[in-house]
Structure formats: C-alpha cells, structure tokens
Amino acid sequence: MIEIKDLHKSYKMGSNSLHVLKGLNFNIKEGELVAIMGSSGSGKSTLLNILGMLDELDEGSYTLDGVPIKNLNETKAAQYRNKFLGFIFQSFNLINYKTAVENVALPLYYQGVNRKERQEKALKYLEQVGLKEWAGHLPSELSGGQKQRVAIARALAAEPKVLMADEPTGALDSQTSYEVMDLIQKINDDGNTILVVTHEPDIADMCKRIVHLKDGVIVEDKKVDQVRASQYV
Amino acid sequence: MWLLDRDLWTEILNTLSKNMFRTFLTMLGVFFAMIILLLLLGATNGMSNSFDKIFEGTSSNSLFMWSQQTSEPYKGFERGRRIRFTTDDVELLKKQIPEIDIISPRIQLGGYNTPVSVYRNGRTSGSSVLGDYPLIDEVTKKNIVEGRFLNNKDIEYSKKVCVIGQEAYEQLFDKGEEAIGHSIRVNGVFFTVIGIYKKNENIDIDGDNAVFIPFTTCKKTFGGGNQVGFMAMTIYPEYTVPPIEAKIKKLLKNKYSIHPDDERAIGSFDMSRIFNSVSAFTGVLNGFSFFVGIFTLLAGIIAVSNILLITVKERTKEIGIRRALGATPRVVKRQIVLEAILITVFAGLLGFTLSTAILAGANVIFEGMENVPITNAIFSIPQFLISFFLLVVLSVLIGLIPANRAVKVKPIDALREE
Numbered sequence: 001m002i003e004i005k006d007l008h009k010s011y012k013m014g015s016n017s018l019h020v021l022k023g024l025n026f027n028i029k030e031g032e033l034v035a036i037m038g039s040s041g042s043g044k045s046t047l048l049n050i051l052g053m054l055d056e057l058d059e060g061s062y063t064l065d066g067v068p069i070k071n072l073n074e075t076k077a078a079q080y081r082n083k084f085l086g087f088i089f090q091s092f093n094l095i096n097y098k099t100a101v102e103n104v105a106l107p108l109y110y111q112g113v114n115r116k117e118r119q120e121k122a123l124k125y126l127e128q129v130g131l132k133e134w135a136g137h138l139p140s141e142l143s144g145g146q147k148q149r150v151a152i153a154r155a156l157a158a159e160p161k162v163l164m165a166d167e168p169t170g171a172l173d174s175q176t177s178y179e180v181m182d183l184i185q186k187i188n189d190d191g192n193t194i195l196v197v198t199h200e201p202d203i204a205d206m207c208k209r210i211v212h213l214k215d216g217v218i219v220e221d222k223k224v225d226q227v228r229a230s231q232y233v
Numbered sequence: 234m235w236l237l238d239r240d241l242w243t244e245i246l247n248t249l250s251k252n253m254f255r256t257f258l259t260m261l262g263v264f265f266a267m268i269i270l271l272l273l274l275g276a277t278n279g280m281s282n283s284f285d286k287i288f289e290g291t292s293s294n295s296l297f298m299w300s301q302q303t304s305e306p307y308k309g310f311e312r313g314r315r316i317r318f319t320t321d322d323v324e325l326l327k328k329q330i331p332e333i334d335i336i337s338p339r340i341q342l343g344g345y346n347t348p349v350s351v352y353r354n355g356r357t358s359g360s361s362v363l364g365d366y367p368l369i370d371e372v373t374k375k376n377i378v379e380g381r382f383l384n385n386k387d388i389e390y391s392k393k394v395c396v397i398g399q400e401a402y403e404q405l406f407d408k409g410e411e412a413i414g415h416s417i418r419v420n421g422v423f424f425t426v427i428g429i430y431k432k433n434e435n436i437d438i439d440g441d442n443a444v445f446i447p448f449t450t451c452k453k454t455f456g457g458g459n460q461v462g463f464m465a466m467t468i469y470p471e472y473t474v475p476p477i478e479a480k481i482k483k484l485l486k487n488k489y490s491i492h493p494d495d496e497r498a499i500g501s502f503d504m505s506r507i508f509n510s511v512s513a514f515t516g517v518l519n520g521f522s523f524f525v526g527i528f529t530l531l532a533g534i535i536a537v538s539n540i541l542l543i544t545v546k547e548r549t550k551e552i553g554i555r556r557a558l559g560a561t562p563r564v565v566k567r568q569i570v571l572e573a574i575l576i577t578v579f580a581g582l583l584g585f586t587l588s589t590a591i592l593a594g595a596n597v598i599f600e601g602m603e604n605v606p607i608t609n610a611i612f613s614i615p616q617f618l619i620s621f622f623l624l625v626v627l628s629v630l631i632g633l634i635p636a637n638r639a640v641k642v643k644p645i646d647a648l649r650e651e
C-alpha cells in the first residue's frame with residue numbers, strides 16, 4: 001500500500017538546514033496497523049505529513065497504492081488526500097460551529113457525494129464509533145474522547161485507503177486513550193490500513209508493528225503481538 | 234453548474250448563519266453605505282422633482298414675445314416708434330417659422346396701455362383682463378378649481394364669458410359665494426364667469442388676479458383693430474429656443490423696419506433658459522451625490538473585505554482542516570468569494586429596504602410642508618440597478634483578496650499544533 005524509498009527531508013531555516021529525515025525505507029501492506037514510535041522531535045510528524053501529502057519530500061520516492069506521489073500541486077494533493085487518506089489529529093481539529101454529523105459529512109461533501117447519501121453515511125460512521133445519539137451536538141458539547149471518536153468517524157467517512165493518526169491519544173487521559181485505541185483496533189480488524197504516530201510505548205504496543213524513529217533514521221522495525229485495548233475498557 | 238449547487242449554498246449559508254456575529258459585523262458596512270447612497274440619491278431626486286414642480290404647467294420650450302418702442306433710428310424712422318404686432322404677424326410666424334408648435338396671441342387690457350375696470354356689486358378687483366385663445370392653456374397650464382377654461386366655441390361665437398383667478402374671485406365675491414354662472418363687469422360690459430383657476434405653485438406669468446376672456450370677444454367688445462399685445466409660443470421639443478427666438482425676431486424686425494441691433498423694440502422671454510439652468514444644476518447635484526454615494530459604497534465593501542481578511546486569519550485552522558479533508562484551493566476561494574457576495578448582496582438588499590422605507594416615510598412627512606424643497610424623494614430603478622450591479626462586481630473583486638489569502642497558507646502550517 002505504501003512504499004517509501006530513501007526518503008530525505010530537511011527544513012531550511014535561514015542559512016541553516018535541519019536534516020530531519022535521513023533516508024527512510026519501508027513498506028506498509030494493506031490491513032496493517034503500524035505505530036511510528038520515537039521521542040519528541042525525532043521526525044514522526046514530519047514523516048506522517050509527507051505520507052499525508054501535506055508536505056513534500058526532498059529526496060527519495062513515495063508510492064501510495066501504486067500511484068507515485070511527487071510534484072503534486074495543491075489541487076491535486078487535495079484531491080488525493082480526499083480520495084486516499086483519512087486524518088486523525090491530536091487536537092481533533094473538528095470545525096467548532098458544525099455539529100458532529102456535519103463534521104463527519106464534510107469530506108463527503110468535498111467528494112461530491114449528494115446530500116442524502118452524505119447524511120446516511122455520516123450517521124452510519126457515527127454509529128460505528130458509538131455516537132449516533134450525539135449526531136446533532138456541537139464539538140463543544142462533547143468530551144475529549146467523544147471528539148476524537150467523531151474525528152475518527154470523519155476520517156472513516158471518506159472510506160480512505162489509509163488512516164493516518166498523529167498522536168491520536170496525546171490529548172486524552174489513559175482510560176479514554178484505551179477506548180480510542182480499542183476503536184482503532186476494531187477498525188483495523190475490518191481490514192483498514194492504519195498508521196499511528198505516538199511516543200507512548202503502551203499505545204505502540206496496541207499496534208501490530210512498530211517502526212522506531214531516532215534522529216531521522218529507522219532504528220527498529222518489528223512486528224509485535226498486539227495488546228488488545230478492550231481488556232482495559 | 235456550480236452556481237446552482239444547493240450544497241454549496243447550504244454550506245455557505247451555514248457558515249454565515251452559524252457565525253452570526255461575524256456576519257452581522259461584516260454586513261454593517263455595506264448596509265450603511267447602501268442606505269447613505271440610496272438616501273442621497275433619493276434626496277437629490279426629490280430636490281429635482283421640487284424644481285420640476287416649479288415649472289409644472291409651463292411648457293419648458295416656451296417663448297413669450299411682445300412689442301415695445303424702438304431704441305434705434307432706422308430707414309428714415311426715428312427712434313421711440315411704437316411697434317404693434319397684429320394678427321397678421323401671427324399668421325406670418327405660423328407660415329414662416331415651422332419650428333413653432335403652438336402660437337397663441339393675446340390682447341391685454343389694463344396695465345399701462347389701456348385702463349380697465351373689473352367690477353361687481355360695488356367692488357373692484359384691479360385685475361388685468363386678458364383676451365386669449367384656449368391654446369394658451371397648453372403653454373401655461375391653468376389650474377382650474379371650478380368650472381372650465383375657455384374653449385373654441387367661446388371664440389367662435391365671441392361669447393361674453395370669463396375665467397377668473399382665485400384672487401380676482403376673492404376680491405369680487407364673498408367667501409364661499411357661488412361665482413360660476415354669475416356675472417362680473419369689465420369696463421361696464423357683463424361677462425359670465427365660467428371657471429375659476431388657482432395659480433401654479435411657483436412660476437406663473439399671469440398670476441391669479443386676472444380675468445381671461447375670449448380673444449374674439451375682447452376685440453369685438455373693446456376694439457383695437459387687429460392688434461396683438463403679446464404672443465405665447467411653444468417650440469417643438471427637438472429644437473432649442475434661442476436660435477428660433479433670433480429667427481423670429483429677425484423676421485419681425487425686417488417686417489417693421491427695425492434696426493437689426495435694436496434690442497428694445499421687441500421684448501421676449503425664453504422660459505427654457507431658466508429651465509435649462511435649473512436642470513443643469515440638478516444634473517450636477519445628481520452626479521455629485523452618485524459619486525459620493527459610490528465612494529461610500531466602496532468604503533463599505535472595503536470594510537467587508539477587511540473583516541473577511543481578519544476572519545480568514547481567524548479561520549486559518551478551519552480552512553486548513555477543510556483542505557486536509559480535500560477542499561481544493563479553488564473550492565476554498567469560491568466559498569470565501571461567495572460569502573463576500575452573499576453578505577454584500579444581503580446587506581445591500583436590507584439597506585435598500587430600509588432606505589425605501591425611510592424615503593417613503595419622509596415623503597409622507599414632507600408632503601404637508603410648504604418650505605421643504607423635496608418632492609417625492611426616491612431613487613430611480615436604473616440608479617438602484619447600477620448601484621446594485623456595482624455592489625456585486627466590487628464585492629467579487631474585493632472578496633478575492635481574502636480568498637487568495639486563505640489559500641496562501643499551506644494546510645500543514647495551518648494545522649501545526651501550537
């Protein structure tokens with residue numbers, strides 16, 4: 001599903017240049033649940049942003065579902081994001097004046113799905129994350145865990161090829177974190193490919209594979225026995 | 234066609250209505266600008282209407298001409314010779330000057346040439362007595378309040394009838410007394426009153442202390458041969474008066490052997506001159522208020538753009554989220570431009586409604602007041618359409634500024650966690 005070859009990325013700051021990613025190679029197959037681990041500043045978000053077409057790589061190649069991703073203009077990138085990717089952010093990034101169901105329906109709107117179908121799908125995914133009764137509520141009326149579940153429903157709604165979550169539990173207490181991870185595991189059980197960026201080992205252990213980043217290189221890439229989050233819920 | 238896309242409009246309306254305060258603030262500028270523009274236009278239109286009212290009843294292309302004394306010796310004649318127009322001159326002008334539409338001769342009794350007395354039941358009114366044709370009514374409209382004006386039958390049968398002005402009526406009759414069908418005496422001759430007129434509001438050459446009698450009756454009863462004191466004319470509207478006036482004078486000077494440079498022998502009054510200077514004034518006034526109004530509108534729209542720019546900054550995150558979810562730059566821009574258009578159009582319409590109401594109210598209030606030079610103050614439909622068209626065009630142009638700003642920020646920068 002995802003193929004990365006010799007990926008380099010550096011940030012230019014004035015005359016200095018910060019080399020953040022120094023030649024990464026890895027592949028992710030369909031249906032995987034991969035944790036990208038590493039301490040703060042190790043380049044996890046940078047990697048995820050490149051994979052998410054929110055940022056561009058300097059060197060190397062990136063292929064998503066057989067499509068080479070390079071030299072995208074902003075329009076093309078937006079279309080690819082809409083078609084291929086679902087994002088889950090640490091701070092949820094819901095639109096605050098839209099209700100839960102409206103937030104979930106938004107990527108479908110940009111896909112050009114008609115109104116009725118949008119509503120149906122959005123409700124279906126809200127149901128999947130257990131928030132059907134909260135459909136008409138604004139984000140401000142929801143708890144952190146509920147907000148993240150709405151965000152997950154939104155990411156699912158577009159039926160993307162890959163879900164990308166940057167510290168999805170970073171703003172949540174551990175109990176709520178496990179609930180969210182339980183949901184992510186269940187979504188993965190249905191066959192969805194998911195990337196989770198985290199610096200918390202217990203969250204990483206709930207994935208099926210851990211890619212460990214340190215100083216811009218992969219120091220470890222291992223399959224793990226998944227710890228099911230449901231046992232803590 | 235995206236313009237008819239219901240989802241797009243729903244999305245925009247949602248965004249605007251769920252951010253009511255912001256939308257409201259943005260609308261204020263255009264709302265007030267529109268009100269100022271339309272009130273200005275309405276007020277100036279009201280003023281020009283008032284000016285028009287001054288001329289109401291007087292044909293704008295009218296010309297009055299009368300004979301006086303020569304001031305230059307010419308062809309063996311001494312200066313100071315009295316010129317007297319005759320009915321032949323009327324026929325001559327009709328034939329020779331095709332630009333004349335109406336020509337109506339008049340004999341005037343009273344004034345400085347012939348003394349006249351208008352008398353009834355021991356009262357005199359000091360009115361001037363005018364022998365006229367019914368045609369005069371088409372040059373200076375008589376505002377008949379009771380009865381009727383002279384007609385062709387009165388002329389044909391030289392009837393002894395008269396139409397009197399309001400003041401003449403008040404001098405000769407008691408308040409509320411019936412006048413129609415009753416007689417008054419002009420130089421001892423009985424005339425039956427057939428109509429009473431009120432003078433026109435502002436410009437009225439004849440005033441309302443006058444008695445109109447048929448031209449033919451006047452001549453038969455009071456003599457004077459075929460002399461004519463005064464000619465009232467209107468010129469066809471496709472011509473301007475001054476050259477025709479010159480042409481007529483030249484013809485008459487030639488006929489009466491008057492020196493070509495003699496300015497005094499023939500007196501004339503060209504109504505169009507006053508009319509034109511007033512219309513020029515109201516035209517300038519109109520142009521000026523439109524100009525001021527458009528700039529006010531521009532200021533209002535710039536205010537909208539400014540607020541949109543601020544809100545775009547505020548909305549960086551929201552726009553970043555939308556773009557991460559697949560909104561292309563075009564879609565983002567379109568939304569912001571359409572928001573701008575919708576806000577300005579809606580505010581513009583509100584302003585339109587309110588200013589129409591204000592003007593309507595003002596018109597009701599001013600109607601009863603004599604001294605307010607504003608009549609029927611309202612903007613015209615073309616004025617409104619032009620303003621509205623400008624409003625929309627400007628809002629598109631100015632909406633593009635925040636729209637471009639919105640897509641300049643890369644989504645990754647917009648979404649970066651603080």
Ligand SMILES: Nc1ncnc2c1ncn2[C@@H]1O[C@H](COP(=O)(O)OP(=O)(O)O)[C@@H](O)[C@H]1O
Nearest residue numbers: 011018020038039040041042043044045046047
């Ligand atoms: N836009 C940027 N400009 C300059 N430096 C950046 C930018 N984004 C990230 N960095 C730097 O790159 C490094 C990696 O950042 P990041 O990928 O966010 O790390 P992580 O998500 O693992 O904490 C950090 O040192 C960070 O300061």
Ligand SMILES: [Mg+2]
Nearest residue numbers: 041044045046
């Ligand atoms: Mg990070």
